[in-house]
Amino acid sequence: MTSVPMFLLLLLLLLLGVVVALTSTKVASFSKLAQNGSLTCAISAPDETISSSSLKGCSFTCARHDTCIGFNIKHSLTCDVYNYEPSLATPVSGCTFYQVFISCKNITVGLTGM
Numbered sequence: 001m002t003s004v005p006m007f008l009l010l011l012l013l014l015l016l017g018v019v020v021a022l023t024s025t026k027v028a029s030f031s032k033l034a035q036n037g038s039l040t041c042a043i044s045a046p047d048e049t050i051s052s053s054s055l056k057g058c059s060f061t062c063a064r065h066d067t068c069i070g071f072n073i074k075h076s077l078t079c080d081v082y083n084y085e086p087s088l089a090t091p092v093s094g095c096t097f098y099q100v101f102i103s104c105k106n107i108t109v110g111l112t113g114m
Contacts, residue, residue, distance in 0.1 A: 031099050041072050041095030043088045046080035055098070062100060070099045 032039055047065075052058050058079035062068040065083055072080040075094040089097060 038091040039096045040089040041092035042086035042097045044086035047083045048081040052079045
């Protein structure tokens with residue numbers, strides 16, 4: 001019986017990991033961010049502001065950016081898109097920040113720590 005060298009086993013495991021990573025499906029979901037029970041609004045400068053009247057339009061814009069971590073919806077008229085974690089968030093009337101969560105093969109990772 002011939003033994004397989006350790007480096008070949010490691011190479012096989014590495015290739016298997018690459019195949020799994022390439023075939024996994026990413027699904028984004030969005031969650032309202034709250035502090036002490038109050039909905040918050042990011043007040044840092046956004047990367048992009050678009051006109052949109054729906055959560056669907058804002059989430060679609062965010063999903064087009066690989067680095068989007070969340071967005072504000074302001075008075076259901078505009079969306080502020082963030083490709084970085086906003087450092088300032090506070091309750092603002094008519095404004096809600098939605099945080100992005102990525103699910104991949106039953107693993108959910110929150111992308112921000114606000």
